[in-house]
Amino acid sequence: MASTTIEPEMDVGVPEPRGTKRPIDENEGPRKPKKIRALDPDVVNKIAAGEIIVAPMHALKELIENAVDAGSTSVEILVKEGGLKLLQITDNGHGIDRDDLPILCERFTTSKLKEFEDLTSIATYGFRGEALASISHIAHLTVTTKTADSSCAWRAHYGDGKLVPPKPGQPAAPKATAGRGGTQITVEDLFYNVPTRRRAFRSASEEYAKILDVVGRYAVHCSGVAFSCRKYGDAGVSISTAVALNTIDRIRQIHGSAVANELVEFSAKDEKLGFSATGLVTNANYHVKRTTILLFINHRSVESTAIKRAIEQTYSSFLPKGGHPFVYIDLEIEPHRLDVNVHPTKREVNFLNEDEIIDTICAEIRTKLAEVDSSRTFLTQTLLPSVQTLGPSHSTQAQDPDTALRTPAPTKKPYEHNLIRTDSRVRKITSMLSPATATQQPTPDDPEAEPPSTQTVLDEGLTYTTTDREPLKIALTSVKNLRAQVRDSMHTPLTETIASHTYVGLVDEQRRIAAVQAGVKLYLIDYGMFCNEFFYQLGLTDFGNFGTIRLEPPPKLVDLLRIAAEGELEAATQEQQHADTEEQRSIFANAPDLVAKTLLERREMLSEYFSIHISDGGHLLTLPLLLRGYLPCLGKLPRFLLRLGPYVNWTSEQDCFRTFLSELAAFYTPEQLPRPSPPGPQGQNQEDMGSDNTESGAEDEFVTKRRAQMARMLEHVVFPALRARLVATTRLLRGAVEVADLKGLYRTFERC
Structure with missing residues (x-):
């Protein structure tokens, strides 16, 4: 019963007031101060x-x-x-x-x-x-x-x-x-x-x-x-x-050309404050989402919140909201005014007259920015195709030399606000359909013809068949070296532009100019130059595995060479009016036989590597097919065959392949077509097509058909193939010119 009377007085649920002293436990003795010991080394x-x-x-x-x-x-x-x-x-x-x-x-x-x-x-x-x-x-x-x-x-x-x-x-x-x-x-x-x-x-x-x-x-x-x-x-x-690079080139290597191209140099000095400062800062044309400051005080990389805050305040009146600069400052202070021993990692330093020095530097930067802003210029671009607008490539990415030529995929997917219509004529009913036609059917007596679904209007009546020939694996060192030469000369920005372009339309058939759009920029492309390089690369990529174009009936090789020789003789006679025509006639008369002999002696190699088959009787049976859906101008065939004699180096393997593929690319390159004749009573272009009315009428009909065929092939075959497979080289910079930039136009209008 005693326990029941004591329990109400021991209410453990009631907390003790704050500050109540805890009684010493009977078993716990008085506390003693802990000993101070030296830490282990x-x-x-x-x-x-x-x-x-x-x-x-x-x-x-x-x-x-x-x-x-x-x-x-x-x-x-x-x-x-x-x-x-x-x-x-x-x-x-x-x-x-x-x-x-x-x-x-x-x-x-x-x-x-x-x-x-x-x-x-x-x-x-x-x-x-x-x-x-x-x-x-x-x-x-x-x-x-x-x-x-x-x-x-x-x-x-x-x-x-x-x-x-x-x-x-x-x-x-x-x-x-x-x-x-x-x-x-x-x-x-x-x-x-x-x-x-x-x-x-x-x-x-x-x-x-x-x-x-x-x-x-x-x-x-x-x-x-x-x-x-x-x-x-x-x-x-x-x-x-590299050792010899200056500061701007070092910034270009590390931070990119976008920064290096917009740098402004400044310098500030005050003997009373005991400092001198030099540096490079970006002008008002450059801004990013985050400030980048490279600050060196007495050549030591440090951080300073005060300097960063002052720099950002200085740029606030020059950059749009949310824009930040790139700043490199080399600050030298007299050593006795500087304390470098205030941080274990020497990340921060203290120096005298900090506010005055920062104000002097920011005032100098503000002056330089005001000078640049008052004389800001806008770059314009002419329509001359010879002007280079794409900058140099700095890509150093190593590639496997044994791999075939490949085009890199576009780096970024454009957002919706960066997409614009390329041409008002694009959105038509035919753009939603593939270029297939139901009117073209394979001949019933041709069992190897493909079904109607694979025939297109680009085939122009041609019939494609398949063979059981196994693809050759080419391991020739000469071919690998030629492929490596193409990769070494690749221009990455231009390659990515072509890989992401949209074909706009044909501009000039005589100068071979087409318009393409990449992103929000419009370019004029010399498609003759681009096709020449593209077909050369196709020759290297598909070396030994070309398709064939069968000629029916097969022409005699010597007859084609003689046609080309007569044309060359006529052209040489017109260009050299005072030359010895008898000597020229003798040269061009013997050339067809010499070239035919050369090609007949090497017909096994031509058949194995280049799909050019020549019969024992000297008839040309097939030509190489580089791109399905594209038909080269057969009118260039005689001259192509004739140039295989003097312009191909048959003594060296690598030079032989290089020169032969160059001539093959020139044969496949689209020809220059005359401009359409203006409407008139004659309806003929006498200067381009000749003086005889009958012949000019027939040629004009041929040119009209070829012009329509070329327009279809460029849109549906050539430029899609360029987008997928072309490795653009630095040589092609002369064939591309930027004529419009949507964002650049917006900036111009905003400044006006």
Whole structure:
């Protein structure tokens, strides 16, 4: 019963008032202050390493600064798994002495400071001697170095700031090895003994992007130093700058031509404030969604929130809302006015008269932007086809030399607001249907003819048959070399333009000009030049596997050559009125027999590689078919055959294939058609078609049919094939001209 009377007084559900002292437990004695102990040196070093090396990018920054301090002119960087697995930097600087290697990775060992007062005049990147020491405590560090007066290189392995043996049981002393002048530092398994820090990194690609940002900053600033950075296992490099490049070209290499083309140079100086600043900033024609500032104070890459805020405020009156600039500033301040030892990673610095210096720099930038804005110009484009409007290509993507020529796919899918109609005549009922016709039927007595569904109006009465011939696998070195030459001369912007174009229409049949649209830009294309290159590439791609055009009845080879020789003789006589016509007649009289003999001697090769079959009696049976649905002008056949004699190098394999395919491409290239005759009582073009009314009438009918056929072939066969397979080369820049840009017109009207 006693327990029942005590329970109401012990209400555990009522909380004690705040601040109530807890009574001391009888078993607990009086508390004593804990002892202060010195941390274990290993713990101290790991804490310091965690402050200095926060991520792989910080380790790389320290290593780059050491390499540049060593007088290097070449810095090569190799990264694996974002720098966590491997981070290697190789330079060609003055190296490290063999005697200095034992204390290289001890804390606060440096060749740049002797007294504390030296901090006020420090002019190098690194100075505290903590970078390699910190790295050695959280990674496996290997240093290979060679000085100019050393007969060999020395390799040393470090762990926890001391020399360690490369393998158990081996000596820890540096080992002589082969190597080039300079230093190579290899950092493996970064944060291997700090698992919490290592798990904090999201992805290797994100860390690699941060590394590229660090390398890109120093690659822009360090003139006279070549930088390269690549992933482990990749053949190509992500960043590459040459020694001789100036600052603008370095920015072009790292950040692109869109930035480099709009840069404005500025400089500011004030002796009273003890600073001088130079730099490059973008003008009002360039803006992006995020500000990019490359800030170097006394040649050290740093960040400054105050400078960034002031720069953005300066540009706010020049750029549209939401637009931000690209800024590169090289600021030099007298060393005694600068404190570089305020941040473990030296990411931030303090300097005197900060507000005044920033105001001076922004005032100079504002003046330069106002000068450019007041004299802004607009680029216009003429209609001359010889004008080059597409910029040079900087693509360095490696390609397999054994693969066939392929056109890269368009990089971006256009949004709806970027699409406009190409031609008011496009949206017609026939544009919704394939160019098939139901009126054309295969002949009943031809069992090999294809069914009606595969016949098109482009076939012009031709019948296609299939064969059982197995495709040849061409492994000739000469053909591979010719394909590689085409790939090496590829112009990426023009290739992507052709790969994403829409055919608008035929402009001029005599000058062979057609209009195409790519995105919101309109181009005039010299389709004669483009077709010549395209059919040459088809010859290389389908080498040895051409189709055949069967000639019925087969003409005699010598007769065709004589027709061509007579035409050449007539043309030569008109061009050279004072030449010896007897000598010319003798040359052209013997040429058909000589060329026919040459082709007959090589008819096996012509049949195997080029699908040109010649009978024993000298009749031409077939011609190569390069593109289904496209019929070359057979009127050019005699001249094509005649040129196979003197214009093909039959002695060298590679030159033979190159010259033969060039002549074949010229034969397949669409011919120049005369302009349509103006309507009149005669209805004939006497200048183009001849003086005889009967013959000119027949030729005019042929030209009219050929013009209609050519228009259909260009729209439905040639330009779709160009879009799918053409690798545009730099030579084709002369054949493309931009005549309209919708966004450019909008900008012009907005400024008016």
